[in-house]
Amino acid sequence: MNTNNNTYTVIYTTVICVLVAAILAFVSQTLKPRQEANEKAETISQILTAAQFADKAELQKMGNAAIIQLFNDNIDGKAEVVSVSELKALNYKLKAGENVPVPTYRFKNGVKVIPIYGAGLWGPVWGYIAVDDADGVRIVGAYFDHESETPGLGGKIKDDPAFRAQFKGEVIDAGNPAKPFDIVKGGSPAGNTEDSKVDAITGATMTSKGLDAAMDVWLGAYVKSLNHGGTK
Amino acid sequence: MGKLKETFLNPILKGNPITVLVLGICSALAVTVELKGACVMALSVIVVTGVSSLIASLLRNTIPNRVRIIIQLVIVAMMVILVDQFLKAFAFAIDKQLSVYIGLIITNCIVMGRIEAFALGNKPIPSLVDGLANGLGYGLILIAVAFFRELFGSGTLFGVPVLSALGYTNNGLVILPPMALIILGLIIWAQRSVQKDLQEK
Numbered sequence: 001m002n003t004n005n006n007t008y009t010v011i012y013t014t015v016i017c018v019l020v021a022a023i024l025a026f027v028s029q030t031l032k033p034r035q036e037a038n039e040k041a042e043t044i045s046q047i048l049t050a051a052q053f054a055d056k057a058e059l060q061k062m063g064n065a066a067i068i069q070l071f072n073d074n075i076d077g078k079a080e081v082v083s084v085s086e087l088k089a090l091n092y093k094l095k096a097g098e099n100v101p102v103p104t105y106r107f108k109n110g111v112k113v114i115p116i117y118g119a120g121l122w123g124p125v126w127g128y129i130a131v132d133d134a135d136g137v138r139i140v141g142a143y144f145d146h147e148s149e150t151p152g153l154g155g156k157i158k159d160d161p162a163f164r165a166q167f168k169g170e171v172i173d174a175g176n177p178a179k180p181f182d183i184v185k186g187g188s189p190a191g192n193t194e195d196s197k198v199d200a201i202t203g204a205t206m207t208s209k210g211l212d213a214a215m216d217v218w219l220g221a222y223v224k225s226l227n228h229g230g231t232k
Numbered sequence: 233m234g235k236l237k238e239t240f241l242n243p244i245l246k247g248n249p250i251t252v253l254v255l256g257i258c259s260a261l262a263v264t265v266e267l268k269g270a271c272v273m274a275l276s277v278i279v280v281t282g283v284s285s286l287i288a289s290l291l292r293n294t295i296p297n298r299v300r301i302i303i304q305l306v307i308v309a310m311m312v313i314l315v316d317q318f319l320k321a322f323a324f325a326i327d328k329q330l331s332v333y334i335g336l337i338i339t340n341c342i343v344m345g346r347i348e349a350f351a352l353g354n355k356p357i358p359s360l361v362d363g364l365a366n367g368l369g370y371g372l373i374l375i376a377v378a379f380f381r382e383l384f385g386s387g388t389l390f391g392v393p394v395l396s397a398l399g400y401t402n403n404g405l406v407i408l409p410p411m412a413l414i415i416l417g418l419i420i421w422a423q424r425s426v427q428k429d430l431q432e433k
Contacts, residue, residue, distance in 0.1 A: 009296040016303055020310045027314060031321040038324040060325055122332070148332040152265035152386065152407045203404055 037064055043081055044071045050128035050143040051111045076106040087117040087126055094217050102221045111140050114222050118214025121154055121206035123147035125214060129167070137174045137223060138193075142167040144211065154207030166198040174227070177220040183212040239358050243366040245427070250373040251420045252430060255341040260374055261412040263333050267390050270378035272326050274371025276319075276334055278364055280311045281343050285351040285363030287311075292352045304347045305338075312337045342366055377415050381406050 002008065041064035048071060049056040059067050082090075082103045093100045105113040110132060117126040127144035131137050142164055144157040156163055166187065173180045173196040180196065187199025200208035249255045263273045287307050288295075295303050316334045319327035327334065337343065346366050351359040382388055385406035387396025396402065405411050424430045 003294065003296045004298065009299055012294065012296055013299055013302065016306055020306050024310060024313055027317055031317050034321040035317075035324075038320065042324065042328070145328075150265070151263070151269055203407065 039083070040064075040081055041067045043083065044068060046143045046145060047071070047081075047105055047113050047128050048074075050141045051105075051107055051113050051130040052141045053107075056143065074107050074109070076108045079105050082115060084117070084124075084126055087115050088124065091117040091214075091217070094221050100221075102218060102225065104222070110134065114218060116211075116214045116218040118210050118217065120146050120149050120157075120210040121204070122149060125149065125154075125157065125207065125210050127157075127211070127214070129215070129219065131172065131222075133226070137172040137226070139167045139170045139172060146207070149204070149207050154201070154204040156201050156204065157207060157211055160201075163201060169193040170198060171196055172219055172223065174223040177224045177227070179216055180219045180223050181212075181215045183208050183215065236358060236361055239361050240365045243362065243369040244372065245369075246430070248369045248373065248423075249342045249345070249366050250370055250416070251423050253342075253345070255345055256370055257413075257416070259333060259336060259340055260370075260377060260416065261409045262336075263330070264374055264378040264381050264412050265385065265407055267375065267378045267382050269330055269333075270374045271371075272330055273333060274367070274374050276315050276330075277337055277340065277342070277370055278367030279315060280308065280337050281346060281367040281370075282360055282364035284308045284311045284343055285346055286356055286360040288347040289351040289354060289356045289359035295352070300352065301344075301348070304344055308343050308347070309338050340370075342370055373416070373419065376419060377412055380415050381412060385411075 003012075045054075045056060045059040045067050048054055048059060048067070051074075053070060053074060054062075059070075062070075087103075090100060090103070094102075102114055107113070111130050112133070113128050113130045115126065115128055117124065119125070123146065125144065125146040127142060129142050130140040132140050144164065146154065146158060149155045149157065151159070170181070170193050182197040183200045184197060185200050188195045188197040200212070243249060247253065250257065250260055259273070263269050284304075284307050288304060291303070291307075312335065315337070316327065319330075319334065346363055350362045354362070379389070382390075383395060384403050387400045387402050388394060
């Protein structure tokens with residue numbers, strides 16, 4: 001058979017492409033519910049980790065159903081889980097200065113979890129900051145994630161427990177919505193939780209700055225809403 | 233049988249895709265900061281090279297010569313997306329850790345290189361073996377580089393403190409991409425001083 005004539009080439013290429021597209025579409029449709037369930041459970045487990053209900057590694061072992069159960073048991077009222085892509089859309093509005101409410105997860109024990117979202121070095125970075133409003137706005141815990149930061153450098157915002165641990169107990173400067181929190185070189189002396197500062201990651205300047213900017217935008221919007229509400 | 237064995241062993245030692253053919257360097261720099269990521273990446277590449285070579289070899293007599301690169305690309309891209317989709321559904325945590333690098337297997341020269349150089353001219357079983365072995369040869373170097381980089385860069389192995397437990401101060405340079413090139417160079421040097429026939433005259 002002459003496999004080099006034009007008609008054969010065009011038909012062959014078309015058939016292969018349609019076939020491959022069909023296979024991919026089928027697999028994607030079949031696996032989609034599983035993938036979406038995984039993503040939702042992942043988001044919830046990040047929120048729960050930030051709010052100190054459990055550790056991320058423990059949650060991973062528990063499985064999706066148990067994670068959702070733990071969330072529903074502790075959440076105050078009913079909460080829609082906001083996906084990362086929805087955070088992205090909200091981020092545009094917040095950065096444009098629009099007055100949109102920041103999604104807040106309220107837990108029965110008084111802890112509130114606020115998502116943050118921004119640009120890292122290679123792609124988006126996001127996270128969840130758990131705060132307690134009882135005595136100023138104080139961070140209870142934090143969890144960060146990223147799409148494509150360099151493993152071992154920018155990836156440390158997620159992988160290094162010591163980076164996360166710095167946030168615990170830090171106060172958020174509620175009087176300064178433009179710069180409520182700082183992630184900077186040098187950070188703050190150990191134990192000083194009153195200066196709203198933590199140490200950035202060495203070798204990951206752009207990721208640290210991106211996270212810092214994301215904290216400013218989202219926490220800024222949150223403290224602004226507190227100030228306007230006039231309750232605290 | 234003897235020939236199959238050679239097809240299998242050659243890409244691991246004498247014709248190693250990274251140290252001898254010097255293919256797939258970019259991803260070798262990117263995913264070798266930590267051992268765990270390097271291992272999953274190695275496994276994914278083994279699956280992709282093996283199955284793509286098998287499919288390409290099955291189709292080899294029907295592929296129009298003028299568009300063969302495009303057809304190869306379609307096959308490889310399909311395999312990579314399938315691996316990514318399955319990881320997302322069944323090994324979500326690992327997929328998250330490797331993030332963008334799974335998708336970048338498509339651009340790994342080894343996959344297309346082996347299809348073009350071997351699978352298009354050989355029967356399916358030897359092609360499958362060749363693909364798997366090249367993935368393995370790539371993976372072994374990846375894991376070797378990751379071993380040194382994680383050990384001296386972070387003081388850990390698979391996240392377990394080893395050197396850092398002994399009071400070792402992490403070397404930041406080892407984590408940065410240039411050090412992967414230097415380690416790779418050292419491995420190539422070591423290999424060539426043992427296998428003298430690899431040295432150019």
